[in-house]
Structure formats: structure tokens, C-alpha cells
Amino acid sequence: MGEDASPGRTIARGAEATLRRVEWMGLPAILKERDPKSYRPKALDDRLRRERTRTEARLLVDAHRFGVRTPIIYDIDLAKHRLVLEQLAGPTLKELLEDPALPPESLATAVRHLGEGLGRLHAGGISHGDLTSSNVMYPEGPEGPAAFLDLSMGSRSPGIEELGIDLHLVEEDLKSLHARPDALVRAFLDGYAVGNPAGASDVRARAKAIQGRVRYA
Ligand SMILES: Nc1ncnc2c1ncn2[C@@H]1O[C@H](COP(=O)(O)OP(=O)(O)O)[C@@H](O)[C@H]1O
């Protein structure tokens, strides 16, 4: 890792990682470092953090190959559990959903693009694994493509259940963060069918089944 990636201002501290704004070769970048967990034996903790870092890097690159927007990886240091990522401009989907000034048509366009991107990801054989509204950004604004973050829980050989869960999580977020989610869910699913035309009906059916299980559990 170059000395350009010296730690800068912390922008987020999640359950697993600390994110800092840094400069990398003169470019604005994000340093994502997985924090140690003291409740795990050190050797196991090291291995897990290394594996998640590697999985995240691999899936970010694969997703990009299928035409899905993700941050470019500038650098990777497995021993330090660090990735240096292209810094994307905001907003996150969460911020869009919570913005009362955003016109409904713009929000519908944003979730349609989210659906299309997720469809492409799935059609390429990748599940996201943690698809919350904080893990989706719109670097070109709500009318532009959706970018996917935080793929470390994703899979390169997902079953239909994993794909259904991705869809289910998005629908849940739309419902919990927006007062009138029906049109948004429709726009999301329409976009999904564009991105994953062959798989859409099966995955939608599974998402519906998951919803039923959750509701009556
Ligand atoms: N490449 C990036 N560009 C800009 N902001 C980012 C980038 N990666 C992450 N972030 C911001 O940091 C937050 C946490 O990042 P994330 O990768 O989801 O880490 P965690 O695993 O802790 O959830 C995101 O919700 C987003 O706001």
C-alpha cells in the first residue's frame, strides 16, 4: 500500500470496518479497514478479516465486469485488511428515501436503476448479501446509475434463496423508509426485470415466499 494512503478523516465506522477519506495518487479515495474483533481468537480473526477483504475485492471487480457500477479498487493490502476504493459522490439510497424535497419521479427513477443494476448483478451470477439502503449510492445523482458497495457478504454461486433475499431486503427498506412505497416497489421490480430478464419471475416468486415466511413466522 502506497504512503499516499495514510489514514485521514473517519467517515464511517460500521459493524466490521472503519472508513476514512484519504488521497491516493492525488485522487480522492476511501480507505476501508476491517477492525479486529477481540472476542475471536487472533488467528481466526485475522483469517476472517482477510477472507472478507478478498471476497469484497473480488466481487467488486466481477460486478464491474457485468456492467454494474461499483467503486474502482485502487489498492489492496490483505495483511492489513485494507482496501483503497474510488471515492464515490453521494447520495446513498437511504438519504434519497429520507429527503422530503426529492420529487417522487426522481426517486422512482433511482429505484428503477437500483433494480436494473441488481438484475445485472444476479444475471452475472452474483448475490449481494447485505443489500441495505446504505450500501447503494448514486454517484451521478438520483437520475444516474446505482452503485453497489459493501459486497463482502455476497456470493459467486448464489442459490435462488440468496437472490430472493436481496430482493426482499430492498422491498423491506422501501417499505420502512417511505410513506408510499407501492409505486417504488413496482419501479424497482420493473428495473429488475430489465437487468435480469431470464431470472426475474423465479427470483420475484422466491422473494414473495420469503416475505410470507417472515410475516407469518
Ligand atoms: N467508495 C465509497 N465512496 C464514498 N462513500 C463510501 C464508499 N464506500 C463506503 N462509503 C460510505 O461509508 C459507508 C459504510 O461503508 P461500507 O462499505 O458499507 O462499510 P460497512 O461494512 O461498515 O457497512 C457507506 O454507507 C457509505 O456512506
Ligand SMILES: [Mg+2]
Ligand atoms: Mg455498509
